[in-house]
Amino acid sequence: MKPALIFFYSYLPVLITAALLLGISAFCSGCYTLKQGTTMLGYLGRAVPLEELYSGGNSSDGFTLDNRLFVQRVEDIRGFAMRELGLKKSKNYTRYVELDRDYLAAVVSASAKDSFTRHEWWFPVTGKVPYKGFFNVADARKERAKLEKKDLDVWIRGVDAFSTLGWFRDPLYSYMKNYSDRYLAELIIHELLHATVFLKGKSQFNEELAEFVGVEGARLYMEKTRRSQAQDDAEAANAQADRAAYLAFIRALIAELDELYKSNLPREEKLQRKEEIIEGAKARFKESYEENFSTDNYRGFSELPVNNAYLELYRLYHEEDHYFKDLYERSGNDLVKFIAAAKTLKGRGNPKEELEKALGLR
Numbered sequence: 001m002k003p004a005l006i007f008f009y010s011y012l013p014v015l016i017t018a019a020l021l022l023g024i025s026a027f028c029s030g031c032y033t034l035k036q037g038t039t040m041l042g043y044l045g046r047a048v049p050l051e052e053l054y055s056g057g058n059s060s061d062g063f064t065l066d067n068r069l070f071v072q073r074v075e076d077i078r079g080f081a082m083r084e085l086g087l088k089k090s091k092n093y094t095r096y097v098e099l100d101r102d103y104l105a106a107v108v109s110a111s112a113k114d115s116f117t118r119h120e121w122w123f124p125v126t127g128k129v130p131y132k133g134f135f136n137v138a139d140a141r142k143e144r145a146k147l148e149k150k151d152l153d154v155w156i157r158g159v160d161a162f163s164t165l166g167w168f169r170d171p172l173y174s175y176m177k178n179y180s181d182r183y184l185a186e187l188i189i190h191e192l193l194h195a196t197v198f199l200k201g202k203s204q205f206n207e208e209l210a211e212f213v214g215v216e217g218a219r220l221y222m223e224k225t226r227r228s229q230a231q232d233d234a235e236a237a238n239a240q241a242d243r244a245a246y247l248a249f250i251r252a253l254i255a256e257l258d259e260l261y262k263s264n265l266p267r268e269e270k271l272q273r274k275e276e277i278i279e280g281a282k283a284r285f286k287e288s289y290e291e292n293f294s295t296d297n298y299r300g301f302s303e304l305p306v307n308n309a310y311l312e313l314y315r316l317y318h319e320e321d322h323y324f325k326d327l328y329e330r331s332g333n334d335l336v337k338f339i340a341a342a343k344t345l346k347g348r349g350n351p352k353e354e355l356e357k358a359l360g361l362r
Contacts, residue, residue, distance in 0.1 A: 032132075033123075039135040040168075047095035047171045050074065070177045077185045080221050081192050086339050088196040092163075092170040093188055102175040103158035106140035107133045110152040111308040114270050115261045116254070118312055119152055127201030130316060133162065155309035161187050163194035170195070182236060185221045190214030196339070199347030207317050209342060212324040216335055238294040246298045250314050253281045257311070278306050323352065331359040 054071040056064060074093055081087045109131045110119035120128040134140040137156070144154045164170055170191060176184060193210045222236075260273055286302035293299070304310070328338055341358035345351055356362040 035139070036133065036135055040164075043097050043099075044095075044168055044171065047097045047169075050094055050096055050172075053096045066177060073181060073184060074172060074188070076225065077188045077221060078192075080185075080224070081189050081217065084224075084336070085189070085217055085220075086336050086343075087189070087192040090169070090192070090195060092192060092195060093172050095169055095171040096174070097171045098174045102160075104160050104162065104173060105133045105135050105158070106137040106156050107131045107159050108140050108143045108147070108154060108156055109309050109313060110147045110154045111312045113151060113153050113308060114267055114274070116258060116308055116312050116315060118316075119147065126198075126203075129203050130312075133159070153307035153309040155307065155313065157313075161191055163191045163198075165195055165198050182218050182222055185218035186214045189217035189221070193217075193339070197342045197345060199345060199351055202347055202351055204316060205351045208324060211317050212328070213335070213339065213342075216328070220335060239297065242293045242295050242297055245292050246301075247314065247318055249281075249285065249292075250311065253278070254311050254315065256281075257308075282306065327356065327359070327361070330361060 050071045053067050056067070078093055082089050111117060112119075118130040120130050121132045122128050132143060134143065140156050144156055147154045160173065160175065161170075176187070179187070190210045190213065193213045194206065197209065198206055256277055257274060260270055260277065263270070265273070282302040282304075289299060328335070331338060331341075338359070341355060344358045345354050347354075353362065
């Protein structure tokens with residue numbers, strides 16, 4: 001699995017639609033959607049079917065054997081997700097793209113400097129979303145510069161997958177061959193959930209739901225297929241414990257800053273105090289790392305230029321009140337039933353209330 005601080009939040013629905021591209025290409029040759037869409041279509045154009053990846057070359061060749069194992073893993077996960085969990089049947093993840101880097105796109109997020117108020121972008125299909133993706137990192141940096149001129153905190157991170165919500169066949173990428181079974185399952189199930197359930201303008205709900213289903217679905221997959229061995233189990237347990245510890249630390253930092261932002265202090269004083277709080281947290285984190293963590297996944301936190309945009313990502317993807325976990329337990333710990341209920345949502349009101357009604361809990 002990739003270090004969480006570098007490729008945190010790998011799963012983002014960066015949407016590029018064929019209809020939108022065709023509709024604007026004649027009028028706006030240099031605009032954002034056309035540029036990103038052209039790159040994406042280029043990737044899709046050179047994608048090869050998994051059957052070709054599986055059968056290519058001499059079977060005694062190590063690289064070919066590695067490809068075959070990868071294809072088998074993907075097909076197992078897709079089958080489990082669609083047949084046993086009830087996620088939408090599709091041709092997603094049946095094609096493969098070779099890339100010369102270990103990430104797919106650079107995604108920009110932004111927030112106010114003196115509050116956790118997200119900056120949002122609007123797109124025709126998705127409505128408002130709190131991120132904007134670029135296949136060229138230089139373009140992401142230009143976007144960051146524009147946002148910083150608006151006095152916003154900005155964060156750029158690499159992502160290794162996204163969902164086109166059924167507009168295209170989402171492919172696999174070469175760097176995914178190195179992923180563990182559990183991480184690959186989390187990624188595929190998360191993205192297939194986006195392609196199954198997506199409520200326009202409900203980014204927080206969409207991401208929290210996909211995050212929960214991806215993690216729980218991967219756990220069930222590993223359990224059912226008995227893929228995890230003793231060493232894998234120990235490594236997974238350490239990673240999960242570290243993840244929980246890190247989230248607790250980040251939430252505490254967010255809470256401390258949120259209290260500061262809601263105070264009556266002058267803005268400049270808030271910003272000064274903000275930097276002191278963040279630097280103090282980074283120093284404490286580094287000093288106590290060995291006591292609190294078993295892996296190296298989060299060791300780089302103390303060196304990061306942490307700001308509100310970075311912290312806000314945790315508020316977007318990780319529910320603070322464990323709502324989905326609690327709802328899942330209340331409804332009987334049945335992921336098939338849980339997903340089936342989510343598939344009925346229309347997004348016309350409060351999606352959480354809708355989900356509770358669909359599960360018979362209201």
